[in-house]
Amino acid sequence: MTTLITGGAGYIGSxxxxxxxxxxxxxxxLDTLENGHRTAVGDAPFVQGDVAxxxxxxxxxxxxxxxxxxxxxxxxxxxxxMENPSKYFQNNVxxxxxxxxxxxxxxxxxxxxxxxxxxxxxxxxxPVREDAEPRCESVYAETKLMIEKTLSWYSRTTSMxxxxxxxxxxxGASSDATLGEDWxxxxxxxxxxxxxxxxxxxxxxxxxxxxPTPDGTGVRDxxxxxxxxxxxxxxxxxxxxxxxxxxxNVGTGFGTSVMDIINTTEQVTGQKVPYEIVxxxxxxPAACYxxxxxxxxxxxxxxxxxxxxxxxxxxxxxSTHPAGHDS
Ligand code: UD1
Numbered sequence: 001m002t003t004l005i006t007g008g009a010g011y012i013g014s015x016x017x018x019x020x021x022x023x024x025x026x027x028x029x030l031d032t033l034e035n036g037h038r039t040a041v042g043d044a045p046f047v048q049g050d051v052a053x054x055x056x057x058x059x060x061x062x063x064x065x066x067x068x069x070x071x072x073x074x075x076x077x078x079x080x081x082m083e084n085p086s087k088y089f090q091n092n093v094x095x096x097x098x099x100x101x102x103x104x105x106x107x108x109x110x111x112x113x114x115x116x117x118x119x120x121x122x123x124x125x126x127p128v129r130e131d132a133e134p135r136c137e138s139v140y141a142e143t144k145l146m147i148e149k150t151l152s153w154y155s156r157t158t159s160m161x162x163x164x165x166x167x168x169x170x171x172g173a174s175s176d177a178t179l180g181e182d183w184x185x186x187x188x189x190x191x192x193x194x195x196x197x198x199x200x201x202x203x204x205x206x207x208x209x210x211x212p213t214p215d216g217t218g219v220r221d222x223x224x225x226x227x228x229x230x231x232x233x234x235x236x237x238x239x240x241x242x243x244x245x246x247x248x249n250v251g252t253g254f255g256t257s258v259m260d261i262i263n264t265t266e267q268v269t270g271q272k273v274p275y276e277i278v279x280x281x282x283x284x285p286a287a288c289y290x291x292x293x294x295x296x297x298x299x300x301x302x303x304x305x306x307x308x309x310x311x312x313x314x315x316x317x318x319s320t321h322p323a324g325h326d327s
Contacts (some may be wrong), residue, residue: 002026002064003236004108006051006099007072008044009036011181012114012167015174016070016229017044023233028064030057031073037325040179052095054102061106068110068239069103070232071096074143077187078118078283081140092143093150100154110239111162112232113151115144117221117249117288119166126219126255127291130166130247137283148247155245163235163243168221168251168290170228172310173317180225180317182324190222190310193261194318197271204273206258208280213287217258221251221289224305224313234299243298251290252303260307268311 008017008029013036021027021044028045038046045064049056051073060066074092075081081088096113103111118141119134136142151162171190173180183191183200195201209216231250238246262273296302321327 001068001240002028002066004028004030004060004064004066004069005072006030006069007036007074007114009033009038009041009046010072012170012225012228013072014040015179015225016072016232017041018174018179019226019229019233020070020236026064028060028066030060035185039325050095051099054098057099057102058106061103061108066106066108068112068236069108070112070236071099072114074114076140078138078140079187081138081143085139088139088143093146096147097150100150100160104154104158104160109160110236111151111160112235112239113147113162113164115148115164115166115247116141117166117168117251117290119145119148120288122285123288126287126289127253128249128288129291130249130294152245161239161243161245163239163245164247165231165235165250166247167228168223168249168288170225171222171314172224172226172305173313175226175313177313177316177320180314180321180324183318184324189220189258189261190314191318193265193273194314196275197265197269197273197315198319200322202274204262204275205278206275207278207284209277211280211286213257215257215259218284219255219257219287219289221254222256222261222307222310223251223303224310227303227305231295231299231301234295234301238299246294246298248295248298249290249292250295251292253290253292255287255289256307261311264307265311265315268308269315
């Protein structure tokens with residue numbers, strides 16, 4: 001079995017690539033390296049290129065005997081998507097559509113897609129289930145929802161089947177501290193907390209402490225990136241076992257506040273996290289965490305790593321790789 005992994009040189013993509021290989025599957029990684037890193041792919045077969053290059057995708061599928069795909073490749077900066085929507089529609093939506101056409105022509109029928117909990121926007125109730133009305137609050141989230149819908153039409157009109165995985169907040173690094181996120185390009189909370197703890201940045205800015213949450217700070221569902229990776233393997237196994245197309249949350253089901261992250265970081269690392277409370281960030285929901293019962297019931301998947309594991313692996317990775325994979 002050969003798995004094509006688009007965006008396999010990125011943060012979640014590289015960690016998932018490693019796990020997929022460990023299950024005995026052959027892989028081929030396709031990545032432009034615009035945001036990914038060649039070294040993160042290691043010795044896995046690699047092609048530098050774009051998912052929108054239909055001839056290239058068809059050729060890869062034939063040459064490598066591709067049976068299944070995990071599609072990570074996308075732009076993912078929420079703020080940038082609001083400033084340059086065309087870049088996101090073009091790359092994420094049009095690029096994915098071209099990819100699916102090429103896969104269809106090459107006879108590849110199984111697709112696992114990286115979607116986002118961002119499609120829920122500010123949910124009316126938490127934990128949020130997959131049947132909640134999608135209410136995207138950014139162009140980025142809208143592009144992911146459009147790709148979900150594109151896949152659902154391919155599933156209805158062709159023999160293609162898919163799993164859309166709606167990620168909550170991916171965090172942490174590989175347990176051996178060799179693969180992780182490049183904090184130079186991340187806007188997410190945990191890389192910022194790590195920078196503050198290690199003295200690489202001034203105080204962390206906590207975006208609001210007046211939310212209707214237990215301690216007033218924003219609540220999210222932080223999922224260890226290796227647990228996220230194992231959800232992809234479970235999704236591939238589901239499709240290989242003739243499972244039907246499905247869209248699933250990938251989260252822990254637990255809400256964690258910004259203050260919980262700061263306190264756990266101080267406990268796990270022994271470092272103080274200097275912080276200051278500032279105003280709310282535009283568009284931030286008070287609380288968003290998953291009801292993961294569908295993925296547990298369907299794939300038998302559930303996360304095994306704790307918040308302490310997330311913090312410990314993030315700390316080990318960032319302290320040894322201050323310049324990401326260029327370190
Ligand atoms: C993140 C992703 C989004 C993805 C979503 C899935 C970004 C910027 N956001 O959103 O693409 O779709 O998860 O659920 O990549 N915070 C601070 N100070 C900081 C940074 C963050 O207080 O310097 C707070 C935020 O207000 C929020 C929490 O930390 O309450 C998490 O923020 P972040 O890591 O940016 O993730 P989300 O906004 O949930």
